[in-house]
Amino acid sequence: MKRKAEESKQRILILGASGFLGNAIYKELCSYFKTFGTYCTSNKTYEKNHHFFQYDFELDDIYEILDIVKPSIIISALRGNFSKQVLLHQYLGEYISNKKVKLIFLSSANVFDAYSKYPSYENDKTYSNSIYGHFKIKIENMLFRLPKTQTAIIRLPMVFGNQSPRLMEILQLIKDKEPVEVFPNLIMNVTSDDKFTQQIHYIINRNKSGVFHLGSTDLVHHDEFINEIITALQLNSKVIYKRVYTTNDDRYLAVLPKFNKLPKHLQLYSQDVLKTLHLV
Numbered sequence: 001m002k003r004k005a006e007e008s009k010q011r012i013l014i015l016g017a018s019g020f021l022g023n024a025i026y027k028e029l030c031s032y033f034k035t036f037g038t039y040c041t042s043n044k045t046y047e048k049n050h051h052f053f054q055y056d057f058e059l060d061d062i063y064e065i066l067d068i069v070k071p072s073i074i075i076s077a078l079r080g081n082f083s084k085q086v087l088l089h090q091y092l093g094e095y096i097s098n099k100k101v102k103l104i105f106l107s108s109a110n111v112f113d114a115y116s117k118y119p120s121y122e123n124d125k126t127y128s129n130s131i132y133g134h135f136k137i138k139i140e141n142m143l144f145r146l147p148k149t150q151t152a153i154i155r156l157p158m159v160f161g162n163q164s165p166r167l168m169e170i171l172q173l174i175k176d177k178e179p180v181e182v183f184p185n186l187i188m189n190v191t192s193d194d195k196f197t198q199q200i201h202y203i204i205n206r207n208k209s210g211v212f213h214l215g216s217t218d219l220v221h222h223d224e225f226i227n228e229i230i231t232a233l234q235l236n237s238k239v240i241y242k243r244v245y246t247t248n249d250d251r252y253l254a255v256l257p258k259f260n261k262l263p264k265h266l267q268l269y270s271q272d273v274l275k276t277l278h279l280v
Contacts, residue, residue, distance in 0.1 A: 010034065010204070013071035015057070015078050018046060020165055021106060021193065022077035028197035029204070036069045040080075058084045066095060073204060075104045082135040089139045096150050102209070104152045104200070105143055107136045109188070109215070109255045111155065116251035119189075119219065121258040122155075122211040149209050154200070155255045157215035160229075160273055161193035167277070170226070174235055179242035182223035186246075189215035189254040190225060192276040195268045202266055212262075213255035216270045228274060 010033045016022040017037020029035045030051070038055035039046040046052040053065045058081050074092060078085055089105070096103050110133035112120040126137045143151045160166055173180050191214055199214050223243065230239050261267070 010073060011069060011071045012036065012073045012075065012204070013065070013069045014038070014075045015055075015062075017052065017077070018043065019077060019079055020161070020163065021159065021196070022075070024161065024193040024197050025075060025077065025200055028201055032201070033204075036065075036071070038065065057081075057088050062088065062091065071101060073102045073104065075106070075200070077106050082131070086135070086138055086142075089142055093142055093146055097146060100150070102150050102152070103143065103146075104154060104203070105139060107140055107153050107155045108132070109155060109157045109253050111136050111140065112255070113253055116247070116249075116253075119187075119252050119254040119256045120213075121256055122213055122260055123258075152203055152209050153211045154203075155211065155213050156196070157189045157191055157253070157255055159191050159193060159196060160277060162277060164193060167229070170229065171233075174230075174238050177238075177240065179240040180226065180230070181242045181244055182226050183244050183246065184221065184223045185248075185250050186222040187219050187250050187252045187254060188222055188225075189217075189219050189256065190270050190273050191215050191268065192273045194276045195266070195272065199262055199266050202262060208260070210260055212260050213257045214262075215255050215257075216268050216273065217256070218269050219252075219254050220270045225270060229277070232274060232277075 012029055012033045012035045014022050014026050014035065014037040017026045018039035022037065026035055026037050036051045038053050040056050055062065055065060057078060076089065092103055095101065110130055111126040111128055112124065113133045114127040114129040126140065128134050128137055140153055143153060158166060170180055196214055203212065
């Protein structure tokens with residue numbers, strides 16, 4: 001009963017709640033917390049939901065929404081213009097410092113994409129060769145300068161789900177008889193939207209902070225995992241593969257937990273991801 005009372009007091013604002021990950025988080029949390037979200041383009045479903053606010057971070061000021069919601073936790077799940085996102089997070093950093101609010105930021109395994117010889121752990125130094133990775137690192141570094149108890153950085157590998165953009169893209173390519181790109185030399189880990197949202201719920205409930213690597217505890221080759229998905233969908237006879245070799249050697253893009261491990265029931269293996277897709 002005490003935990004229920006504590007949950008009901010939390011007011012959560014999800015920036016980017018209309019996107020794949022943001023919406024999955026909203027659905028997981030809305031029955032337990034006062035949960036609000038933002039959406040960008042006009043949408044009748046969200047317009048009827050009084051817990052959703054239309055917000056274009058490239059044009060609009062976030063202050064009015066913050067003033068209305070008065071969140072105790074902000075979850076950043078935005079996509080879009082990198083430089084505008086950096087400016088927004090600079091403002092959010094000032095806001096959470098002054099208001100004693102917590103910020104949960106969804107980052108990416110790409111903050112380590114310049115490392116190729118081994119998986120990455122929470123305390124490893126970030127280093128990226130990609131524009132996307134550089135952008136995520138810039139925001140992470142801003143958050144590291146804030147009080148530790150007020151931030152949680154969630155580094156994610158590839159995320160799959162029944163409505164995930166990655167799965168939808170594969171299905172569309174097969175339908176259009178276009179090749180599906182696979183990377184035989186890429187060793188990675190993966191996760192599902194279902195498990196990821198449960199992990200976020202746990203982090204909020206237990207008031208956890210710091211850096212979290214929320215991927216499968218085992219590693220898979222990209223081409224083999226995509227092939228498993230397509231085999232389970234019984235689409236092998238229709239698929240054309242385009243094998244992309246970026247290097248002669250195996251390269252890693254995997255985020256594994258070492259210091260901030262979650263309980264066993266919240267950990268997962270790559271096969272669990274296939275099960276959540278109802279493929280095995």
